[in-house]
Structure formats: structure tokens, C-alpha cells
Amino acid sequence: MRSEGRRGSGGYLAGARAVLPLALATGAMGISFGVLAYSLGWGVVAPIVFSVITFSGTAQFAVVSVLGGGGGAVAAIVAAVLLNARFLPMGVAVAPFFEGGPLRRALEGQAIVDASWAIASRGGGCFDREFMIGATVPQVILWIGGTVVGVLVGGVVGDVDRLGLDVIFPAFYLTLLMEELRGGGQTIAVVLLAAALALALVSFTLPGIPVIASCAAAFLGLRRRSS
Amino acid sequence: MTVLWITIVTVALASAAIRAVGPILLGEQELPSSANAIIALLVPAVLTALVVTETFGEDGRLVFDEKAIGVAVAAVALTLRAPVLIAVALAVVATALARAFG
Numbered sequence: 001m002r003s004e005g006r007r008g009s010g011g012y013l014a015g016a017r018a019v020l021p022l023a024l025a026t027g028a029m030g031i032s033f034g035v036l037a038y039s040l041g042w043g044v045v046a047p048i049v050f051s052v053i054t055f056s057g058t059a060q061f062a063v064v065s066v067l068g069g070g071g072g073a074v075a076a077i078v079a080a081v082l083l084n085a086r087f088l089p090m091g092v093a094v095a096p097f098f099e100g101g102p103l104r105r106a107l108e109g110q111a112i113v114d115a116s117w118a119i120a121s122r123g124g125g126c127f128d129r130e131f132m133i134g135a136t137v138p139q140v141i142l143w144i145g146g147t148v149v150g151v152l153v154g155g156v157v158g159d160v161d162r163l164g165l166d167v168i169f170p171a172f173y174l175t176l177l178m179e180e181l182r183g184g185g186q187t188i189a190v191v192l193l194a195a196a197l198a199l200a201l202v203s204f205t206l207p208g209i210p211v212i213a214s215c216a217a218a219f220l221g222l223r224r225r226s227s
Numbered sequence: 228m229t230v231l232w233i234t235i236v237t238v239a240l241a242s243a244a245i246r247a248v249g250p251i252l253l254g255e256q257e258l259p260s261s262a263n264a265i266i267a268l269l270v271p272a273v274l275t276a277l278v279v280t281e282t283f284g285e286d287g288r289l290v291f292d293e294k295a296i297g298v299a300v301a302a303v304a305l306t307l308r309a310p311v312l313i314a315v316a317l318a319v320v321a322t323a324l325a326r327a328f329g
Contacts, residue, residue: 021315046231053239063234065286073234080238084245086273091249093266096258098250105254106247118274125258125266164322167297170281171318173274174301175311180271187271194272198279203289210284214276221264 011130012137015120019135022115025168027142028160029057033064034150035160040068044151051147055113055140058083062207082208089215090117097129111136118176123183186220193217293329297322 030051037047050060059080066076091109094117098105111133120132180187194214201210258266282298283289297318304314 021312042231046235050235050239054235054242056242059238059242063238067231067234073230073237076234077237077241081241081245084242087242087245088248089269090273091246092253093249093269095249095253096256102251102254105250106243109246109248109250110243112246114273114277118270121270123267125263162323162326164293164297164319164324164326167294167301167318167322168315170278170294170298171301171315172311173277173281174298175305175314177271177274177278178305180274183271187268190268191271191275194275195279198276199283199289202280202284203287205287207280207284207287210280211273211276214272214279215269216272217275218265218268218272221266221268222261 011128012134015116015128015131015134015136016138018119018131019115019138022168022172023138023142025165025172026057026139027146028163028165030143030146031150031154031160032146032166033057033060034147034152035154036061036064036068036150037147038151038154040064042151047151048144048147051144055110055143056080056084057143058208079206079208082206082212085208086114086211086215087112089212093117093125094120094127094129094132097127099129108133113139115139115172118173190217190220193220293322293325296325 033051034047037050038044050063054060062079062083063076066079067073090112094109094112095105098108100108108129113136116132116135116139117127119135120128122128177191181191194217197214197217198210201213205213278298282295283291285292300321301314301318304317305311309317
């Protein structure tokens, strides 16, 4: 299993290159986040520190929206934790491919973000550790850089939403999903079930729960064995 | 201001912990084959949920807006075997146009 993760030093760079189209959107969303947080009176330092130590767009936007809407710290924290709960099963999936002792493994685990995790998948439950870490680096740089630009010169940049860059996230995930679908029958069943669960839950559960619930669709993998 | 900083630090610590739990607890041990069968399908399950929630989900509501048009355009392009970059670029153009003229 371990040998799968060792693909020579090209792995990091290849991962960074593969994620570049998405990292562009990450930068744009970073600007959006910076503008939004600054407009709520967070100042310059807090939004940047938040991006540096958390690096999770979904969770950070949730915090902005809860606090901005008059909610308290607990509500904001619960919203963010629910959204990031998906990193738990994702971390279990990549765990066998990390290296070293607990501290190093915990640090490597910080490289788990949606796009990196998904493009580092090599099928059959295998992940390319270097590819994933390499893919996370440009996203982190652009997310933090975007936040800085947003809080400092947000007013000049204007409304980045108009540019349509936010669609890059679902569109990029769709391209990865189409590749997965070549896996055939069982994958198609999982995708249909996950889509049904997410669509059914998205309008009456807290954000984050539909993604966690959809993970349950992967348990279809047990069916073939037990029958 | 204090509420903000408490929230920021707590969310950061919680996110770091969630990302670290699996890698620390599981170590390098091989997972049982039944767990592997589930994990192999976790990638399409998560990707599907992300596509659905990021296209149609907004603040806990189901919405159909310009983003859905962009994703639909990407889906058509991918079905016609367009390269990834082209499909994503078409999605951006379609969404931006829909927002400009919608």
C-alpha cells in the first residue's frame, strides 16, 4: 500500500500543476472573503489571520455569514465544524498513505482540502500523498493572498462574483466526478444515491450535513461482498 | 471583537483537529478490506455531494441560479469530450454572461 505514495519527487509539482485552474477560483474567493469580512468591521488583521490558521473557505464563509447575521460565537463555531466534518472520513481514507510519527501525520493531515484530496485519489481506495500535498500548496497561497488583497484593496477590485469564477468549484468537481464514473456500475449507484441524499437534505438541514450524509452512499461498497 | 477572536481561534483549532484525527489514530496500519471497499467509493460520493451543494445549495436553501447554467454547460462540454480546462472556462463564461444579462 505504501509504495503507491512513492512516485518520485515529481509528485508534489504534478499535484500543484493539476490544481491550478481551481486555485485561480480559490484566489478569487479569497478576495471575496476579505472584502466581506472587512465590510463587517473585522479590520485587516483578523480576516488574514483566520485564512492563515484555518484555510477552509466553506467554514470561513459560514462564520462570516453567522456573525454578520447577528449570530453568536457558538452558532458560528457549530456551523463551521459541521461544514468541515467531511474532513474526518476524508482523513481516514488518506491516513494509510501518510508517513512518520503522530505529529508529522497530523501536520500532513492539514493538507486535506476537497480538491487536493479528490485529485490525489488513484482508485481502489489508494491516494497519492505527494500529489495531494503539492496540490494544496498553491491553494493555500492564493487563498491567503486573495484574503490580503480583499481586505486591503477590496473596494478597488469590485464585486468578483460578477466574473462567475465561483462556478469553477462545482465545475471542477464535476470533471473529476465524470472520470470516476468511468469506474462503472457500483460507482454510478453511489453517485445517484449521494446526489439524491444531498438534494433531499440541502434545503432543510444545516449546511455541511448533506455532504456528510452523502458519504453514507459509499457503504454500498459493502453490498457486493455480503451478497 | 473578543467574540470574533474566540470564534476564529476555536474554528481554526477544530478544523486542524478534524483533519488530524484520521491520520493520527489510524497510523500506517492497513485497513480491513471491507473498509477499503467503502473508501474506494467515498471519492465519488463526496464529489457528488460537493457538486450538488455548491451548485444548488445556498444558505440552507435549494436554488437554481446562474451557477447551475454554468455547471450544465460544463457537463455538456465534458460529455462531448472537451478538455477539463475548456469545460471549466466555458462554465465561467456561461455563468458570467447569465449574471450580466439575467
